[in-house]
Amino acid sequence: MKRLILAAALLAGFSFVAGAMANEKGEYLARAGDCVACHSVPGGRAFAGGLKMASPVGTLYTTNITPDPETGIGSYTLEDFDRSIRRGIARDGHRLYPAMPYPSYAKLTGSDIADLYDYFMHDVPAVRQANRANEIPPFLSPRWPLAVWNVVYTPSPGFTPDPSKDAQWNRGAYLVEGLGHCGACHSPRGTAWQEKSLDARDSSFLAGANLDDWYAPSLRANQATGLGSWSQGEIAEFLKTGHNRHAVAYGSMGDVINNSTPYLTDSDLAAIAAFLASLPATEAETAWVEDTSTAQALLSGKTDTAGAALYVSACQTCHRANGAAAPPYVPPLAGNPTVLDKDPASLINIVLNGSWPLVAKGRPDAYRMPQFREQLKDRQIAEVVSFIRGAWGNKAGAVSPQEVAALRKSTQPSSDNIVVLKMR
Amino acid sequence: MHYTIEINGAQQSVDIDGETPLLWVLRDVVDLKGTKFGCGAAQCGACTVHMDGHPIRACQTPIASVGNGRITTIEAVGESRLGKLVQEAWIELDVPQCGYCQAGQIMSATALLTRTPNPTDHDINEAMNGNLCRCATYTRIRAAIKHAAEAGRA
Incomplete structure (x- = not known):
C-alpha cells in the first residue's frame, strides 16, 4: 500500500512539472535514470530525498535534489551537476557514496547531462527539506578512500559506441549501462562492493546478483536462469508493463516499473531489448521443458x-x-x-x-x-x-x-x- | 477483448478487459451472485469456483486465462451427484452460521470428495485450509464432509 501511495504521489509530482516550457527531454532522462526511486520517500515530495539506505559502512540517507538553493541543488552550476552525476563529487568537494550509481552515470553524454540539469533546475519544484545526516561510525566516516575507489572503479565520463554494432544496439547499451544503471542490482559485486563490470565487454555484466535479500536474475541469454527464452518483444513488454508470459516484476524492480521504464518510448525499449538479447549466456543451460x-x-x-x-x-x-x-x-x-x-x-x-x-x-x-x-x-x-x-x-x-x-x-x-x- | 467462456454448462459471451477477475464477470456481468467476494487476495476462499472440476479462486483468475476451462459455480454444483450430497449434508448438519463463506466451502468440499471419496482428517485439513470461516463453523464443516462421504458410499 505504501508503494501505491508513493507511486501516486510521484505521479502527481510529475504532472505538476509537465508544463508547456518544461524540458521534456530532461524529464524523459530523469525517468530513464529512475532518480525519483531513491531520491524520495513514501508520501514525500518528488526528489526531496530522505530515503534510508543501508550500506557496508553504515546508514545513508538520499539527498534533496530539488532546486532549493539551501537544502537542495539550487546553487549547482552545470559543471557542479555534471561532476556529481558522472564523477560522484558533490559541489563542496566531498565524495558521494557509490549508493549513487555514478559509475554507471559516468556513461552519460554531456548533452544529456545538460538536459537533465535544465530539467532539475527549472522544472522540478523546489522543496525546502534539509538532508538527514548519515549514520556512519566515526572510524568509517572519512571520505578520502572513496577517491581511491573512484580511480579504480569509476570509468571516465562519456559513452563510446561499439562501431561493430548497429545504432539500435548502441542506444540500448547506452540506456542499460548508463542511466538505467541495471547493473546496480543485476551485476555481481566484488570485494570493494564495486560492480564487477560496468559494460557488455565482460561476461559478469548483468549476470545476476543477490542484493537486499532478493536475487536479481541474470539478464543474459542463459536458457533457464536468464532471458534466453524471452523474445526481444517479450523483454520490451516486461519493461513497459511489468508483466509478460514468463514473469511479473517483484522486489526493487517494482520501483523501476512504477517510475521508469513504462515511460520510455517503444523504440528505446526495443533498443534495450536488442542489447540485452545480445549478451551471451554465462553457461550452457538446458532450456526448460514441461514435465506433465x-x-x-x-x-x-x-x-x-x-x-x-x-x-x-x-x-x-x-x-x-x-x-x-x-x-x-x-x-x-x-x-x-x-x-x-x-x-x-x-x-x-x-x-x-x-x-x-x-x-x-x-x-x-x-x-x-x-x-x-x-x-x-x-x-x-x-x-x-x-x-x-x-x-x-x-x-x-x-x-x-x-x-x-x-x-x-x-x-x-x-x-x-x-x-x-x-x-x- | 471478447471472451466466450462456459459457465455452468452454458456458453457466455463477455466483452471485457482480459485482466478482469472471473469473479467480476460472474457477479457483475452474468449476474451469478452466489459466489462471494471476500478478501480479493486469494486468502479466504469465499470466491472458490471449479474450473474443470478443480477449485480455483475466482478473484485471482483473470478472465483471459479461463480459455476452454469449464466453470462451475455454487448455483450449479448441486447438479452433480456429489455436489448435491454435499449440499444435503450441509443442510442436515445445519453447517452455516452467517453463511457468507459457505458457497466457497461447499465448492472446495465437493472438489475434495470428487478426487478423494473417503477423506481423512488430514485430507480435509489440506483441502479446506484455504477456506476461512469467521463464524468458525469448521467442526460442522468437517462433520458434513464426512457425512457426505458416507452418503456417497451408500
Whole structure:
C-alpha cells in the first residue's frame, strides 16, 4: 500500500512539472535514470530525498535534489551537476557514496547531462527539506578512500559506441549501462562492493546478483536462469508493463516499473531489448521443458510429499496444478527464471513477504502474491519452495529451513540488517 | 477483448478487459451472485469456483486465462451427484452460521470428495485450509464432509 501511495504521489509530482516550457527531454532522462526511486520517500515530495539506505559502512540517507538553493541543488552550476552525476563529487568537494550509481552515470553524454540539469533546475519544484545526516561510525566516516575507489572503479565520463554494432544496439547499451544503471542490482559485486563490470565487454555484466535479500536474475541469454527464452518483444513488454508470459516484476524492480521504464518510448525499449538479447549466456543451460507428470499427480490428489500437499492447499488455486498460472497477469512457476535460479532468495522472499502493486503509468495491476510470513513456518516454506523448484520440469535445488529462517529474520520490517543497499 | 467462456454448462459471451477477475464477470456481468467476494487476495476462499472440476479462486483468475476451462459455480454444483450430497449434508448438519463463506466451502468440499471419496482428517485439513470461516463453523464443516462421504458410499 505504501508503494501505491508513493507511486501516486510521484505521479502527481510529475504532472505538476509537465508544463508547456518544461524540458521534456530532461524529464524523459530523469525517468530513464529512475532518480525519483531513491531520491524520495513514501508520501514525500518528488526528489526531496530522505530515503534510508543501508550500506557496508553504515546508514545513508538520499539527498534533496530539488532546486532549493539551501537544502537542495539550487546553487549547482552545470559543471557542479555534471561532476556529481558522472564523477560522484558533490559541489563542496566531498565524495558521494557509490549508493549513487555514478559509475554507471559516468556513461552519460554531456548533452544529456545538460538536459537533465535544465530539467532539475527549472522544472522540478523546489522543496525546502534539509538532508538527514548519515549514520556512519566515526572510524568509517572519512571520505578520502572513496577517491581511491573512484580511480579504480569509476570509468571516465562519456559513452563510446561499439562501431561493430548497429545504432539500435548502441542506444540500448547506452540506456542499460548508463542511466538505467541495471547493473546496480543485476551485476555481481566484488570485494570493494564495486560492480564487477560496468559494460557488455565482460561476461559478469548483468549476470545476476543477490542484493537486499532478493536475487536479481541474470539478464543474459542463459536458457533457464536468464532471458534466453524471452523474445526481444517479450523483454520490451516486461519493461513497459511489468508483466509478460514468463514473469511479473517483484522486489526493487517494482520501483523501476512504477517510475521508469513504462515511460520510455517503444523504440528505446526495443533498443534495450536488442542489447540485452545480445549478451551471451554465462553457461550452457538446458532450456526448460514441461514435465506433465507433476500436474497429473496433483490433479489426481497424489500429494506424496509435504511440499506438494502445501502447494495444493496454498498455491494451486492461483498458480494452478500445471504451474502455468495465468500469464501475463499471474506469473507461471513452471520455467520461470526466478524459480530456476541457483540462488532461491527471491522465491523465498516473495513467499514470505508477497508482492506489491505494479503501477505502470498510473494503472495498478490487479493481482498480487499474498504474504505467507504468518501462515507458514520456515520448514513449510522450505518444503513448498523445494517442491516448486523441482516440479513441472523445473530443475533447481532444494531449499533448507535455515535459508528461510535467515531471510525471514533479515526481511522483518523491524530489521536494520546491513546489506549492500537496502531498498524496502 | 471478447471472451466466450462456459459457465455452468452454458456458453457466455463477455466483452471485457482480459485482466478482469472471473469473479467480476460472474457477479457483475452474468449476474451469478452466489459466489462471494471476500478478501480479493486469494486468502479466504469465499470466491472458490471449479474450473474443470478443480477449485480455483475466482478473484485471482483473470478472465483471459479461463480459455476452454469449464466453470462451475455454487448455483450449479448441486447438479452433480456429489455436489448435491454435499449440499444435503450441509443442510442436515445445519453447517452455516452467517453463511457468507459457505458457497466457497461447499465448492472446495465437493472438489475434495470428487478426487478423494473417503477423506481423512488430514485430507480435509489440506483441502479446506484455504477456506476461512469467521463464524468458525469448521467442526460442522468437517462433520458434513464426512457425512457426505458416507452418503456417497451408500
